[in-house]
Amino acid sequence: MYAYTLNSNNQEGLNNLQLNEMPVPNPQKDEVLIQVNSIGLNPVDYKLIEKPLSSFEYPHIFGLDAAGTVVSVGENVKGFKVGDRVAGHNNLQKDGTFAEYAIFPDYSLAKILENVTFETAAALLCGAMTAYQAIFRKMNLTGKKNILIHAGAGGVGSIALQLAKLKGLDVITTVSSSKKPFVTAFSPDKIIDYKHENVSEEINKYTNDVGVDLILNTVGGNETYLDVTERLAYNGELVSIVNVPNFSDNNILSEKGLTISALNLGGAHSSTSINQKKDLGKMALELLELASTEKIDANITEVLPFNQLISGLKKLYSRDSLGKIIVKI
Numbered sequence: 001m002y003a004y005t006l007n008s009n010n011q012e013g014l015n016n017l018q019l020n021e022m023p024v025p026n027p028q029k030d031e032v033l034i035q036v037n038s039i040g041l042n043p044v045d046y047k048l049i050e051k052p053l054s055s056f057e058y059p060h061i062f063g064l065d066a067a068g069t070v071v072s073v074g075e076n077v078k079g080f081k082v083g084d085r086v087a088g089h090n091n092l093q094k095d096g097t098f099a100e101y102a103i104f105p106d107y108s109l110a111k112i113l114e115n116v117t118f119e120t121a122a123a124l125l126c127g128a129m130t131a132y133q134a135i136f137r138k139m140n141l142t143g144k145k146n147i148l149i150h151a152g153a154g155g156v157g158s159i160a161l162q163l164a165k166l167k168g169l170d171v172i173t174t175v176s177s178s179k180k181p182f183v184t185a186f187s188p189d190k191i192i193d194y195k196h197e198n199v200s201e202e203i204n205k206y207t208n209d210v211g212v213d214l215i216l217n218t219v220g221g222n223e224t225y226l227d228v229t230e231r232l233a234y235n236g237e238l239v240s241i242v243n244v245p246n247f248s249d250n251n252i253l254s255e256k257g258l259t260i261s262a263l264n265l266g267g268a269h270s271s272t273s274i275n276q277k278k279d280l281g282k283m284a285l286e287l288l289e290l291a292s293t294e295k296i297d298a299n300i301t302e303v304l305p306f307n308q309l310i311s312g313l314k315k316l317y318s319r320d321s322l323g324k325i326i327v328k329i
């Protein structure tokens with residue numbers, strides 16, 4: 001099979017990623033082998049290519065998200081059979097999905113509903129599952145009215161906007177000027193052009209100095225702990241998916257009764273909780289159901305052929321992309 005690999009640990013970086021011929025892997029007893037149809041690209045892919053884990057063996061196949069057809073299953077696998085259309089977010093410690101065939105642990109897969117395409121399924125994995133886990137799992141929405149979602153045009157942000165709307169929240173999002181038309185389509189209640197407007201001031205004006213109940217931070221260090229405490233309302237909650245700001249002054253947290261949560265979607269693969277592992281497959285299925293009933297759009301803005309996968313990653317790296325880029329084999 002053909003697969004995108006780095007071939008040694010001293011040749012990292014997107015420019016060294018190569019299409020190589022590799023053996024088709026064999027599934028172990030709790031694993032499923034799929035023939036990959038569509039791959040979803042994510043920032044974590046180029047991050048790992050630029051800075052591979054020290055535990056990788058070479059040649060290492062990159063890629064985490066894929067949708068395809070089951071071609072063989074391990075002896076313990078009960079929920080999937082040859083021919084099933086499935087999608088999943090894979091374990092970054094293992095060989096991945098930038099390949100014609102890929103292995104998944106059975107708990108991480110979801111069956112793709114009949115009216116959902118492989119491309120849509122591949123677009124609703126890492127980014128969408130992160131948005132889903134933030135809003136449907138982590139955040140306590142009881143009595144909460146509004147949410148600030150950073151980078152509304154990104155893979156995570158563009159799904160989070162739609163999920164927050166489904167939950168009836170008043171939605172504020174940050175975006176750079178050129179991406180405003182893209183996020184306008186999701187009808188956020190307020191768009192802040194963060195490169196030209198002061199985010200904290202705009203939030204204070206919009207909320208009459210109360211602050212927002214919830215923040216989904218998808219951009220890390222751009223939001224310091226002082227920004228967070230200034231922007232959150234009393235009893236507010238931050239879910240951070242990049243870097244949790246350093247709250248060295250805990251008095252501010254207790255004065256306002258704030259909740260600070262870190263989210264690490266793929267961390268479930270390494271956890272000892274089978275319930276948390278299985279939740280990966282469950283969240284993927286719940287998102288496919290929302291797409292199947294047209295409650296959310298997967299926001300696919302480009303579908304590239306397999307031989308253009310690297311140019312898709314470079315576009316994502318340069319922050320030029322909108323929504324999701326899909327690669328079709």
Ligand SMILES: NC(=O)c1ccc[n+]([C@@H]2O[C@H](COP(=O)([O-])OP(=O)(O)OC[C@H]3O[C@@H](n4cnc5c(N)ncnc54)[C@H](OP(=O)(O)O)[C@@H]3O)[C@@H](O)[C@H]2O)c1
Nearest residue numbers: 043044127130151154155156175176219241263264265319
């Ligand atoms: N913890 C987890 O489990 C988890 C899961 C998924 C993703 N992530 C991380 O979350 C981040 C967002 O993922 P995504 O899929 O939404 O990415 P994406 O599709 O590339 O979108 C990110 C957008 O954020 C905006 N941005 C603003 N400031 C930025 C900055 N300092 N650095 C990078 N982008 C900035 C850019 O749009 P503008 O032009 O509007 O600025 C960019 O297009 C990535 O770093 C990703 O690795 C973490």
